[in-house]
Amino acid sequence: MVSASSNSDAAAIGSNVLQLLASTIAEERRELRAAGVDKSGLDPDVLGQVVVGMWARVLSWWSDDPTRAPREALIDSLT
Numbered sequence: 001m002v003s004a005s006s007n008s009d010a011a012a013i014g015s016n017v018l019q020l021l022a023s024t025i026a027e028e029r030r031e032l033r034a035a036g037v038d039k040s041g042l043d044p045d046v047l048g049q050v051v052v053g054m055w056a057r058v059l060s061w062w063s064d065d066p067t068r069a070p071r072e073a074l075i076d077s078l079t
């Protein structure tokens with residue numbers, strides 16, 4: 001049986017991983033902007049949260065029922 005503490009620890013780790021991914025995306029976007037490559041005007045921090053949110057939602061949707069889409073299609077779409 002999984003304890004409540006284990007669940008909250010896992011949730012905290014998951015949240016930390018998602019934040020790290022979002023921060024990495026934001027930093028990469030800042031570097032592209034500084035290099036003059038990104039002229040989109042999108043806020044890097046918001047963009048990082050948007051991308052990670054989409055990834056998390058798609059993975060949650062798929063993990064509830066992996067027959068919804070082939071694994072390869074999921075990987076191709078997310079990468």
